[in-house]
Amino acid sequence: MSAVVRIARVEGRVIPLRGLDIDTDRIIPARFLRVITFEGLEQHVFEDDIASRAEKGDPHPFAQERYAGARILVVNRNFGCGSSREHAPQALQRWGIAAVVGESFSEIFFGNSIAIGLPCVTASADDLEWLQARAEADPTATATLDLTTTTLQAGDRRIAVSAPASAIEAFVTGAWDATGLLLEDAAAVKATAARLPYVSGF
Amino acid sequence: MRTLPTGQTQLFIGLHLVHEVTTPQAFDDLRRRGWPVRFPERTFATVDHIVPTGSLARPFQDTMAEAMLAALERNCRDFGVPLYDHSTGRQGIVHVIGPELGLTQPGMTIACGDSHTSTHGAFGAVAFGIGTSQVRDVLASQCLAMEPLKVRRIRVEGALQRGVYAKDVILKIIQVLGVKGGVGYAYEYAGSAVDAMSMDERMTMCNMSIEGGARVGYVNPDETTFAYMEGRPFAPQGEAFDRAKGWWRSIASDADARYDDDVELRADTLSPVVTWGLHPGQSVGVDERVPTVGEVAAEDRPLVEEALQFMGFAPGQAIEGTPIDVAFVGSCTNSRLSDLREAARFVRGQKVAKSVRAMVVPGSQAVRAQAEAEGLHEVFIDAGFDWRGSGCSMCLGMNPDKLQGREISASSSNRNFKGRQGSPTGRTLLMSPAMVAAAAVAGQVVDIRKFEPAAIDASLVGGRA
Ligand code: SF4
Numbered sequence: 001m002s003a004v005v006r007i008a009r010v011e012g013r014v015i016p017l018r019g020l021d022i023d024t025d026r027i028i029p030a031r032f033l034r035v036i037t038f039e040g041l042e043q044h045v046f047e048d049d050i051a052s053r054a055e056k057g058d059p060h061p062f063a064q065e066r067y068a069g070a071r072i073l074v075v076n077r078n079f080g081c082g083s084s085r086e087h088a089p090q091a092l093q094r095w096g097i098a099a100v101v102g103e104s105f106s107e108i109f110f111g112n113s114i115a116i117g118l119p120c121v122t123a124s125a126d127d128l129e130w131l132q133a134r135a136e137a138d139p140t141a142t143a144t145l146d147l148t149t150t151t152l153q154a155g156d157r158r159i160a161v162s163a164p165a166s167a168i169e170a171f172v173t174g175a176w177d178a179t180g181l182l183l184e185d186a187a188a189v190k191a192t193a194a195r196l197p198y199v200s201g202f
Numbered sequence: 203m204r205t206l207p208t209g210q211t212q213l214f215i216g217l218h219l220v221h222e223v224t225t226p227q228a229f230d231d232l233r234r235r236g237w238p239v240r241f242p243e244r245t246f247a248t249v250d251h252i253v254p255t256g257s258l259a260r261p262f263q264d265t266m267a268e269a270m271l272a273a274l275e276r277n278c279r280d281f282g283v284p285l286y287d288h289s290t291g292r293q294g295i296v297h298v299i300g301p302e303l304g305l306t307q308p309g310m311t312i313a314c315g316d317s318h319t320s321t322h323g324a325f326g327a328v329a330f331g332i333g334t335s336q337v338r339d340v341l342a343s344q345c346l347a348m349e350p351l352k353v354r355r356i357r358v359e360g361a362l363q364r365g366v367y368a369k370d371v372i373l374k375i376i377q378v379l380g381v382k383g384g385v386g387y388a389y390e391y392a393g394s395a396v397d398a399m400s401m402d403e404r405m406t407m408c409n410m411s412i413e414g415g416a417r418v419g420y421v422n423p424d425e426t427t428f429a430y431m432e433g434r435p436f437a438p439q440g441e442a443f444d445r446a447k448g449w450w451r452s453i454a455s456d457a458d459a460r461y462d463d464d465v466e467l468r469a470d471t472l473s474p475v476v477t478w479g480l481h482p483g484q485s486v487g488v489d490e491r492v493p494t495v496g497e498v499a500a501e502d503r504p505l506v507e508e509a510l511q512f513m514g515f516a517p518g519q520a521i522e523g524t525p526i527d528v529a530f531v532g533s534c535t536n537s538r539l540s541d542l543r544e545a546a547r548f549v550r551g552q553k554v555a556k557s558v559r560a561m562v563v564p565g566s567q568a569v570r571a572q573a574e575a576e577g578l579h580e581v582f583i584d585a586g587f588d589w590r591g592s593g594c595s596m597c598l599g600m601n602p603d604k605l606q607g608r609e610i611s612a613s614s615s616n617r618n619f620k621g622r623q624g625s626p627t628g629r630t631l632l633m634s635p636a637m638v639a640a641a642a643v644a645g646q647v648v649d650i651r652k653f654e655p656a657a658i659d660a661s662l663v664g665g666r667a
Contacts, residue, residue: 020505021381021481025619029626030598034252034266036226036273038334048626078382081415081481082619083598084317085224086333107385107417108317112333164349166209175208179335182212182343183237185204189344192203192214193241197449198307199216202442 004174007117010099011144012071014154015061016132022075023082024109028091030083041087042094062095066139074131075102079120080109089113099145101152101161103128114167114176119147121161130157147171203345210347216310217327218340220247220283221296222274223600224315228338229277241344242282246305249274249287250295251600255563255590258288267601281341294566294592297321297534301405302568304434308423308450313340318534318616320411324404325431326423326454328388331412351418352386352462357393360470365651367544368403369410369536369614369634371395373475373485375467376414381483384416387463390455391421395469401430402540409535410616413482422454476521476647477618477632479509484618486521488637488649494518512620513610513629522647524631525557526612528605529587529642530623532563533597533615536635541614542573545639546581548650554586555645561588561603563595587642599624612641 032044050060061067073092079102080088089112092100100113100120113120123131131154134141143154145161147168152159170176193199203212218241225247232239239245252267262268271287278285286292292299297318300306306322312329313319315337322329336346358371376383389411396404404426408419421427428447431437438446473487484506486492494517498506510517515524531537531545542564554560562582564570570592573579579589596603597615604624605611611623611630618630631647640650 020501023481023617023619025598025617025622029621030600031624033223034264034270034600036270037230038227048621051626052620078385078415081381082317082617084315084319084331084333086227086315086335089333104382104385106382106415108331108333108412112335115333115335115339166349170208170210173207175206178206178347179339179342181206181208182339182345182347185212186240186343188203189214189240193244193344196214196216197446198310199244202438202445202449 005117005177006174007119007171007176008147009144010071010119012098012142013069013140014072014074014131014135014143015067015070016074016135017061018076018132020076021078021081024080024085024088025082027080027088028085033085033087038087038090038094041091045091045095069096070139071096071098072143072145073097073100074128074135075100076128077103079105081106084108084112086112086116089116089118093118101128101131101145114170115178117176119145119163119171121145121150121163123152123159123161127159131159206347208347210349213311213346213348215313215340215344215346216244217300217305217312218245218344219296219300219312219314219319220245220337221251221314221316222249222270223251224334225337226270226273226277227334228341229281231338232281232341237342239281239283239341244344245283245341247274247278247283247285248293248296248299251594251598253593254602255593255595256602258591264602288567291567294568295534295537295594297409298538298565298569301325301401302434302566304431304437307431307437308427309453313346317412318409320417320419321405321409321534323408323411323418323420324401325427326421326450328418328420330417351388353390354384354387354463354465355390355392355461357464357466358391358395358469359393359466360395360468361398362395362469362472363651365636366472366474367634367636368399368406370472370475371467371469372407372410373477373482373632374472376410376483377475377485378467379414379465381413381481382415384411384414387416388418388420389414389416390461391419393466396421397424400540401426402538405538406535410482413616423450474634474637474650476637478513478515478521479506480512480618480620482616482618482632484509485632488522488647491518491520522649524647525645526631526641526647527558527609528611529554529558529560529638530563530596530611530613530615531561531635531638532565532595534565535616536614537563537565537569539569539572541635542569542578545635546578548636548639548653549585549587549643550581552585552643554642557645558642560586560642561590561596563590564592566592585643596623598622612638612647614638
């Protein structure tokens with residue numbers, strides 16, 4: 001089992017991505033799921049959106065040189081809805097994203113992100129608007145997400161963020177990689193299974 | 203089972219369904235760490251997303267699809283997991299074959315690396331989609347770390363009109379409660395309309411819970427459920443079946459159970475529903491008009507504007523009469539035998555419009571065989587439909603069945619996201635399979651409540667071949 005990795009702070013530049021209900025088909029279109037490893041997925045993140053916005057002369061943030069190397073992604077509401085593909089947070093993480101801040105997240109996307117050590121936290125719509133505008137005006141400005149105090153410090157502004165207590169706990173203690181925990185009590189799992197009539201055959 | 207140090211609950215998974223897209227990385231992880239699959243006998247695999255629905259000659263022409271199936275075959279062999287591939291006669295979309303084989307049972311916890319796992323909740327199971335890391339967790343431990351869910355009961359009361367189906371009910375629910383309305387909730391469907399539904403219809407409802415933001419859909423098990431289960435290959439048999447029924451009854455939620463939220467929808471006033479936009483909540487009754495930007499809430503305006511533009515709709519135009527290029531009957535939402543029967547009713551003796559390419563893709567090999575035993579394939583073929591092999595097909599762009607360019611499809615599937623059906627500029631109108639069949643014949647979106655095949659403009663009618 002790999003060593004415990006605690007994730008308490010994420011510091012870096014910010015990439016803003018505006019829009020409601022951005023689904024996982026847009027984050028990574030289904031044709032790029034025809035793979036047997038997650039390697040290289042970052043090359044296709046938002047590929048169709050990047051192409052369609054390029055046509056309109058409105059370059060997508062993930063295609064703009066000035067955001068290369070950004071670590072904190074700021075989105076809006078219901079980010080990551082749609083398919084359960086873990087390829088979506090994998091692609092974002094491999095692109096370089098180390099934390100996502102948004103108004104809300106789809107549950108499966110949120111769960112997948114936690115499972116791979118990518119914290120997703122929520123903030124108010126006002127704060128998100130401010131963060132996005134700031135990153136658009138100055139892509140070099142950094143921010144620091146502190147999970148122990150559940151705050152995001154951006155310049156002088158200290159923004160309250162939140163996530164379920166169990167998720168925060170998981171990152172801070174390194175328990176986000178749940179497999180080890182789940183494997184701990186093999187005898188109890190066996191006993192539970194044996195009690196279930198559909199396992200024992202009624 | 204127990205509370206984990208993080209405060210989450212460790213949940214035992216009674217049934218783990220596996221398919222080729224979301225699992226290769228999980229099996230590789232197991233190999234790397236030297237872990238076996240803890241309960242191979244509670245794990246079942248099939249292949250659905252990437253399989254061609256035409257020739258199955260191996261190796262597949264598509265080398266990546268071949269690599270994915272080969273990886274699944276190797277993983278199942280190495281880890282002792284049964285694989286229901288085409289050679290078994292039991293292959294099909296994972297959410298179609300689970301129930302069909304009797305693997306899906308009331309009271310089970312069911313997980314699968316696919317968001318439409320909510321389908322299985324129709325049996326009174328707690329079933330939800332997971333990502334690849336969680337697939338690894340379940341393979342290794344047969345357990346998951348979970349947060350408790352709130353439950354919203356959605357009571358659908360009254361009788362559905364002729365031409366209105368479970369698909370319309372769930373599209374309406376998503377329209378009313380929104381695509382994120384269910385986040386944090388399980389949706390429990392109840393009420394007289396749900397009580398009267400067949401298992402196929404309940405599966406359609408639970409299937410699209412995820413489009414409403416709810417990870418879990420659920421219907422209490424009842425006599426309809428038990429009748430469906432009886433005699434299925436993996437269902438308990440004989441006296442065990444009677445004992446099972448007793449247990450299944452005991453796990454149903456009580457009549458006086460308390461819910462975190464409770465909403466009611468009238469079934470009798472519903473029209474057939476059609477989506478016009480870029481997510482499943484952007485829909486109208488077939489007798490209604492697409493919105494104008496001015497009439498929606500300010501925060502929704504950018505999305506509505508984007509959707510109208512992408513779809514090529516004028517604000518406020520009628521959805522009925524929209525010409526279509528492609529008709530697709532299939533997907534885990536609507537590819538079961540009853541869906542095919544209902545679609546065939548609108549096709550019998552008719553011809554697919556000249557301008558339309560139409561296809562029927564049964565959900566499983568078993569559905570296909572049953573449909574052929576009833577002669578449904580002839581009804582479709584005679585009308586000019588393509589009668590295909592089982593799989594996910596044009597529900598998503600991972601196999602050869604795809605939209606081309608800006609083609610617009612009438613589709614019985616579940617997602618109308620940009621690019622979903624394989625072309626980045628392709629367009630999708632979601633509706634019931636009967637509405638898809640009627641649209642194929644008419645060459646345009648029609649209201650099946652007044653669909654009179656004879657009254658269709660003669661210039662639109664004619665075989666394709
Ligand atoms: S039919 Fe569509 S939604 Fe269902 S499992 Fe296949 S790809 Fe997913």
